[in-house]
Amino acid sequence: MAVSMRGLVKRFDTKIAVNNLSLDIPISSFYGVVGPNGAGKTTTLRMLTGLLQPDAGSAMILGHDVWSDVNAAKRMIGVMPDSSQIFDRLTGFQLLVYSGMLRGMKRRESAARARDLLKAFDLQGSSDVMVADYSAGMTKKICLATAMIHSPRVLVLDEPFEAVDPVSSANLKDILLEYAATGGTVIISSHVMALVERMCTHVAVVSNGAVCACGTVEEVAAGQDLEDRFLQLVGGRHSAAHLSWLDGGAR
Numbered sequence: 001m002a003v004s005m006r007g008l009v010k011r012f013d014t015k016i017a018v019n020n021l022s023l024d025i026p027i028s029s030f031y032g033v034v035g036p037n038g039a040g041k042t043t044t045l046r047m048l049t050g051l052l053q054p055d056a057g058s059a060m061i062l063g064h065d066v067w068s069d070v071n072a073a074k075r076m077i078g079v080m081p082d083s084s085q086i087f088d089r090l091t092g093f094q095l096l097v098y099s100g101m102l103r104g105m106k107r108r109e110s111a112a113r114a115r116d117l118l119k120a121f122d123l124q125g126s127s128d129v130m131v132a133d134y135s136a137g138m139t140k141k142i143c144l145a146t147a148m149i150h151s152p153r154v155l156v157l158d159e160p161f162e163a164v165d166p167v168s169s170a171n172l173k174d175i176l177l178e179y180a181a182t183g184g185t186v187i188i189s190s191h192v193m194a195l196v197e198r199m200c201t202h203v204a205v206v207s208n209g210a211v212c213a214c215g216t217v218e219e220v221a222a223g224q225d226l227e228d229r230f231l232q233l234v235g236g237r238h239s240a241a242h243l244s245w246l247d248g249g250a251r
């Protein structure tokens with residue numbers, strides 16, 4: 001297994017964000033983690049990547065325990081940082097070179113890969129612009145690139161396509177699919193079911209801090225459209241959801 005999570009629990013005061021969550025993610029899978037807002041996806045991914053200490057349970061990455069063998073586990077993974085967590089006073093090129101060197105790469109190799117990544121993400125024209133001056137989508141792309149520069153075995157990406165334009169999304173999808181085809185494991189969280197259905201080999205539906213269905217996309221969809229199946233699994237549709245005071249003026 002690329003990733004094995006067992007009995008993960010995280011509480012924030014009285015709120016149980018993740019409640020005894022277990023999930024296995026096979027090597028070379030493209031795994032989608034879906035769930036309603038507040039279901040516990042981000043909290044789970046943060047525990048998996050060593051950013052948040054669980055109250056209970058364990059997470060292993062390619063056989064290395066994320067908490068007791070943290071350096072070995074972290075060497076295996078690439079994590080897309082939140083845009084608030086990057087050094088945005090650097091240019092895009094500088095940020096990528098710095099990210100590679102932080103992972104132990106030589107400057108020359110890091111610079112060569114930074115150029116490749118800037119090209120792959122259509123950011124060549126902005127490589128010498130400070131990241132603080134990037135648009136939301138450009139920032140997302142540079143964050144993604146920092147997660148990839150050291151060629152990790154497992155990529156963990158929280159909402160990677162949010163705010164990214166269709167051309168860049170298509171390029172990114174190609175890169176990720178090729179990465180998975182060559183033995184890499186991709187874990188993405190997403191709210192876009194059509195994207196998960198099209199790209200992912202596997203999916204886990206998280207609701208109220210636990211996995212309520214997981215397996216290959218076909219298994220979870222069970223012959224239905226994945227979005228319909230998702231709504232069935234997590235519930236929450238209000239049959240009489242309307243706002244009587246929200247009036248378009250035609251009545």
Ligand SMILES: Nc1ncnc2c1ncn2[C@@H]1O[C@H](COP(=O)(O)OP(=O)(O)OP(=O)(O)O)[C@@H](O)[C@H]1O
Binds near residue numbers: 015016035036
């Ligand atoms: N640092 C925190 N302090 C307090 N509560 C938190 C904290 N982080 C998350 N929570 C709570 O834990 C629950 C799960 O949050 P989480 O961000 O993991 O959900 P999510 O599935 O990623 O949601 P979304 O799809 O909206 O991004 C939510 O109820 C949230 O309010």
